[in-house]
Amino acid sequence: xxxxxxxxxxxxxxxxxxxxxxxxxxxxxxxxxxxxxxxxxxxxxxxxxxxxxxxxxxxxxxxxxxxxxxxxxxxxxxxxxxxxxxxxxxxxxxxxxxxxxxxxxxxxxxxxxxxxxxxxxxxxxxxxxxxxxxxxxxxxxxxxxxxxxxxxxxxxxxxxxxxxxxxxxxxxxxxxxxxxxxxxxxxxxxxxxxxxxxxxxxxxxxxxxxxxxxxxxxxxxxxx
Numbered sequence: 001x002x003x004x005x006x007x008x009x010x011x012x013x014x015x016x017x018x019x020x021x022x023x024x025x026x027x028x029x030x031x032x033x034x035x036x037x038x039x040x041x042x043x044x045x046x047x048x049x050x051x052x053x054x055x056x057x058x059x060x061x062x063x064x065x066x067x068x069x070x071x072x073x074x075x076x077x078x079x080x081x082x083x084x085x086x087x088x089x090x091x092x093x094x095x096x097x098x099x100x101x102x103x104x105x106x107x108x109x110x111x112x113x114x115x116x117x118x119x120x121x122x123x124x125x126x127x128x129x130x131x132x133x134x135x136x137x138x139x140x141x142x143x144x145x146x147x148x149x150x151x152x153x154x155x156x157x158x159x160x161x162x163x164x165x166x167x168x169x170x171x172x173x174x175x176x177x178x179x180x181x182x183x184x185x186x187x188x189x190x191x192x193x194x195x196x197x198x199x200x201x202x203x204x205x206x207x208x209x210x211x212x213x214x215x216x217x218x219x220x221x222x223x224x
Contacts, residue, residue, distance in 0.1 A: 004112075005059040006097040006156050006175065007038075007163070012051040015224075017086035021053065024083045026212050032077065033057060036069045040114050044208035045223070047181075051091055054121075054208050056175075058114060062096055062161045095167035097156035101135045103142035104152060116151055116177035117215040122188035124203040125170040126196060131157075134172065137195055141174075148186050151177040170202040179216070182207060 013021060022043075030041045039058040046054065064070055074080055106112035126134055134155060142153040154175040158167075174188050189203050209220050 001062045001098065001159050001161060003058075003060050003062070004099045004102070005062050005159070006099060006154065006173070007057040007059055008093070008095045008097070008169075008173070009055040009057070009164070010051045010091070010093040010095075011053050011055070011087050012090035012092065013053075013087040015052075018052070020086060021083055022211060024079050025055075028077060028079055030212060032073045036067070036073060037064045039111070041212070042114050042210060043212035044119055045211050046206060046208045048205055048207035050206040050208065051093075052087075053211075054119075054206060056114060056119075062159060062163075065161070065163050092165040093167040093169055094162075094164040095169045095173075096159050096161055096163060097173055098159050099154055099156045100131070101138040101155040102152065103139055103154075112152065114177060116179065117210050117217050117220060118178040118181050119206075119208055119210075120176045120178065120182040120186060120188055121206040121208075122174040122192055122203060123170045123206070124172050124174075124189075124192055125201040126172050126199055130196065130199055134196075138174070141191065144191075145176060145186055148183050149178060149180065150182070150186065151179060153177075170204070181209070 025043055033041050037059065039060070042056050044054040102112050138153055138155040145153060156173050156175065158171050176188065189205050192200050192203055209215065209223060214221065
C-alpha cells in the first residue's frame with residue numbers, strides 16, 4: 001500500500017539484555033533498515049506504558065516488505081538471532097499504519113521526518129464512522145498541543161498488511177513529537193475521552209524518550 005506508512009515495532013526483554021540489544025540495534029539493525037529503504041529509524045525507551053522498546057520507522061510504501069532486499073536482512077545478520085533470543089517468549093508487536101493526518105504538514109526542509117527526543121502516543125479504537133471527525137480533530141489537537149511545546153501530531157490507522165510477528169494493537173494511533181517530556185496537560189488519553197466519549201475503546205498510552213539516534217538532550221542518556 002502506498003504511504004506514508006508508519007511502522008511500529010515493539011519488543012520486550014529483560015533489563016539485563018538492554019546493552020546487548022542497543023549495541024546491535026545501533027550498529028547493525030538500524031543501518032540495515034536504512035539501506036532497505038526506511039526514511040527514518042528511531043528507537044524509544046518507555047516512561048509510561050509499552051514494552052521494553054518502541055521502534056518507529058517511516059516508509060513510502062508497505063510493499064518494501066516484499067522485496068528481496070528486505071527479505072535478505074535477517075539471513076545476512078550474523079548477530080540478530082542471538083539478540084532476538086533474549087526476547088524469546090515475550091511480547092512483540094509489529095504494526096503498520098497509514099498516516100491520515102500530519103500536522104504541521106510536511107515542508108521541503110524536513111519532509112515531516114520523525115526527529116524528537118520525546119514522543120507521546122495513544123493507541124485506541126474508534127468506529128470507522130468517526131474517521132473524518134478524527135482527522136479534523138487531529139488539526140485542533142495539534143494547535144492545542146503546540147501551545148504546550150509539541151513539534152508535530154500524526155494520526156494514522158492500521159492497514160491490512162502484516163509483517164513479522166503481526167499485531168493486535170487497536171486500529172488507531174496518535175503519535176505526537178516533543179523536544180522535552182510532555183506536560184500533564186498533554187495527556188492524550190484524557191483528551192481522546194473528552195472528545196470522543198463512549199465511542200472510544202481500548203485506549204492505551206505510551207510516553208518515551210529517544211535512545212537511537214542519540215537524543216539532543218545529553219542528560220537523557222543517563223536515564224535507566
